[in-house]
Amino acid sequence: MDVFTHAIVGAIIAELALWEKSLPQRKQGRWIGAFLGAAPDLGAVPAHFVFSWTAGDWPWIYDPAHWVGVENSMWMVGYWFTHSLLFPLIAFIWFRHKEMRTWMLCAWASHAAIDILSHTGAWSTWPFYPLPGQIEGVADPWSWSPIWWLISITIALVSWYSVSVMTMQWRVNYESTDDE
Numbered sequence: 111m112d113v114f115t116h117a118i119v120g121a122i123i124a125e126l127a128l129w130e131k132s133l134p135q136r137k138q139g140r141w142i143g144a145f146l147g148a149a150p151d152l153g154a155v156p157a158h159f160v161f162s163w164t165a166g167d168w169p170w171i172y173d174p175a176h177w178v179g180v181e182n183s184m185w186m187v188g189y190w191f192t193h194s195l196l197f198p199l200i201a202f203i204w205f206r207h208k209e210m211r212t213w214m215l216c217a218w219a220s221h222a223a224i225d226i227l228s229h230t231g232a233w234s235t236w237p238f239y240p241l242p243g244q245i246e247g248v249a250d251p252w253s254w255s256p257i258w259w260l261i262s263i264t265i266a267l268v269s270w271y272s273v274s275v276m277t278m279q280w281r282v283n284y285e286s287t288d289d290e
Contacts, residue, residue, distance in 0.1 A: 111224050112259045113148045118266035119224065120147020120217035122273050127213030129277035130284060139213075146217040150225075153192030157185035177233065193222045194239035 124143030128136050159169040161176040161183075180186065191197070198219040205212045225235045229247045236244045254262075 111228050112262055113151050114259075115262045115266045116151070116221045116224065117144040117148040118263070118270050119220050120144045122266075122270050123147070123213060123217045123220060125270065125273050125277055127211070127216070129280050142214065143217040146214055147221055149218065150192035150221040151189075153188035153190075154186075156188055157183065160185050177231070190236050190239040193225055193235045194237065195219055195222050196238040196241065198222075 120143035121140040124139035128139040162169045165176045198215045202212050202215050227247045234246045
């Protein structure tokens with residue numbers, strides 16, 4: 111999935127988790143959720159620069175061909191680590207033990223959960239890295255044309271708007287029960 115869609119999914123998770131909070135807290139939570147939803151892709155940045163440079167392109171030029179045949183490169187470790195569900199799972203157990211809120215871990219883990227289904231080849235994820243078990247998804251969103259990225263982002267934005275309306279209704283109902 112594209113980075114913007116991941117960010118929107120993280121914001122949706124924050125919206126759901128913080129529905130009863132004040133507007134400033136919800137706004138801050140949306141930004142945090144958006145960052146955490148997109149952040150796992152930062153693990154691919156070193157590999158991106160190395161593969162682009164190796165292909166003879168400037169490091170900031172993106173080309174899906176740079177990633178062909180590099181599935182087992184050690185430069186992919188950062189990507190696999192940040193896309194693993196094992197680490198958020200361990201953190202989730204620790205957070206619950208400390209009685210801390212876990213929605214931020216859900217925002218982070220949502221990225222890997224979506225990528226498990228939507229990535230193949232060099233982008234396929236290892237859901238419990240470093241344990242073996244790389245899973246091939248059903249599509250390569252990075253190989254999509256920009257129109258499909260736009261469609262994905264639009265669907266995510268409509269979903270976010272729908273969730274915002276739903277949580278607003280929850281707040282109205284919640285406040286009306288407090289008044290009684």
